[in-house]
Amino acid sequence: MSSTRTITVELGDRSYPIVIGNGLLGSGFNLAKYVVGQDCLIVTNETVAPLYLDAVTANLAGKAVDSICLPDGEAFKTLSTVESILDRLVSSGANRDATIVALGGGVVGDIAGFTAACYMRGINFIQVPTTLLAQVDSSVGGKTGVNHPGGKNLIGAFHQPQAVLIDTDTLKRLPDRELKAGLAEVIKYGAIADADFFSWLEDNIEALITRDAAALARSIERSCELKAEVVAEDEREAGRRAILNFGHTFGHAIERCQGYGEWLHGEAVAAGMVMAARLSGIDADDEKRLQDLIERAGLPTAPPGVPADELMQAMGLDKKVVQKQLRFVLLRKLGDAVITPDYDASRLADVLEASH
Numbered sequence: 001m002s003s004t005r006t007i008t009v010e011l012g013d014r015s016y017p018i019v020i021g022n023g024l025l026g027s028g029f030n031l032a033k034y035v036v037g038q039d040c041l042i043v044t045n046e047t048v049a050p051l052y053l054d055a056v057t058a059n060l061a062g063k064a065v066d067s068i069c070l071p072d073g074e075a076f077k078t079l080s081t082v083e084s085i086l087d088r089l090v091s092s093g094a095n096r097d098a099t100i101v102a103l104g105g106g107v108v109g110d111i112a113g114f115t116a117a118c119y120m121r122g123i124n125f126i127q128v129p130t131t132l133l134a135q136v137d138s139s140v141g142g143k144t145g146v147n148h149p150g151g152k153n154l155i156g157a158f159h160q161p162q163a164v165l166i167d168t169d170t171l172k173r174l175p176d177r178e179l180k181a182g183l184a185e186v187i188k189y190g191a192i193a194d195a196d197f198f199s200w201l202e203d204n205i206e207a208l209i210t211r212d213a214a215a216l217a218r219s220i221e222r223s224c225e226l227k228a229e230v231v232a233e234d235e236r237e238a239g240r241r242a243i244l245n246f247g248h249t250f251g252h253a254i255e256r257c258q259g260y261g262e263w264l265h266g267e268a269v270a271a272g273m274v275m276a277a278r279l280s281g282i283d284a285d286d287e288k289r290l291q292d293l294i295e296r297a298g299l300p301t302a303p304p305g306v307p308a309d310e311l312m313q314a315m316g317l318d319k320k321v322v323q324k325q326l327r328f329v330l331l332r333k334l335g336d337a338v339i340t341p342d343y344d345a346s347r348l349a350d351v352l353e354a355s356h
């Protein structure tokens with residue numbers, strides 16, 4: 001194991017560390033020290049368990065460790081999965097100082113975190129994210145939840161973890177497409193909050209795609225720092241935290257129109273960021289730099305052929321809901337975003353038309 005880096009999410013007495021390093025899981029890293037009580041339940045899935053469950057169990061030496069292995073997929077991010085985990089906690093007699101350890105991608109993290117938020121009105125949990133998207137985004141910040149047939153992430157809670165442990169080695173096993181989808185969120189951080197990081201990404205995108213360990217570690221660190229800053233400032237998304245949704249209004253509309261599961265979330269967000277940059281009216285040079293970087297990351301720069309009015313409707317902009325005011329995250333320039341209800345409606349129409 002090489003050196004580790006720790007970033008703190010500053011939330012007063014609920015502050016917690018994000019520990020980043022390569023080879024952490026296999027190196028005897030002491031995960032147990034973040035566990036207050038004796039009982040731990042590792043929640044993972046059938047894809048990740050064979051890869052890392054033994055290592056994580058070993059990292060919890062000295063604790064009473066149980067595990068539950070879920071089927072893989074967003075389709076299982078449901079209340080009934082949460083109920084099955086709650087059943088296990090009840091039947092094993094877990095009490096308030098039990099800890100849930102989420103081992104997997106964002107799906108596992110969201111389910112496990114929400115279960116931890118619910119059991120006995122909230123027990124501790126630790127995130128061990130194993131996808132790039134989970135390492136740079138979903139494991140940090142305390143948003144947890146599951147889907148409802150009526151919509152994604154409709155049921156949820158804010159519940160911060162006690163620690164986030166990121167072993168960058170886990171990315172070696174991640175399918176290419178998942179890695180690139182995670183890079184979309186990394187590019188997002190540069191675009192909204194750090195022009196220097198954006199330039200660094202331009203210089204290092206090939207290294208990232210080819211999984212250069214140092215480049216990946218650096219990109220994860222900077223992404224986590226930026227997310228941690230935003231979360232510390234606005235934990236419950238009363239204001240500024242919404243800048244993390246850059247590209248997501250369009251991205252979610254693409255996902256909705258297509259039926260979830262066609263494109264990965266990061267792919268839809270990639271195309272959504274190009275659309276949002278165009279709507280922002282930033283200078284053409286900046287717009288092109290964003291589009292080029294997304295393209296070089298192997299991500300889509302335009303949505304699949306979805307008619308403009310369908311996208312419009314999916315964004316909640318159909319005639320029935322004219323009253324509803326839509327807010328967009330727009331760029332003033334690369335590295336500087338604002339949340340605003342003021343956008344140029346005719347430019348929006350152009351962006352949607354052009355994408356068809």
Ligand SMILES: NC(=O)c1ccc[n+]([C@@H]2O[C@H](COP(=O)([O-])OP(=O)(O)OC[C@H]3O[C@@H](n4cnc5c(N)ncnc54)[C@H](O)[C@@H]3O)[C@@H](O)[C@H]2O)c1
Binds near residue numbers: 048133
């Ligand atoms: N809570 C938040 O703030 C937040 C933010 C963004 C996204 N999300 C949620 O995250 C979810 C998406 O997360 P995701 O992109 O990680 O998808 P995912 O959890 O479905 O993981 C993608 C695939 O990779 C597999 N996998 C995980 N780790 C692996 C590894 N190391 N090697 C090989 N395969 C591995 C998974 O089993 C799965 O098949 C969505 O449900 C989304 O709503 C939550």
Ligand SMILES: [Zn+2]
Binds near residue numbers: 265269
């Ligand atoms: Zn996202």
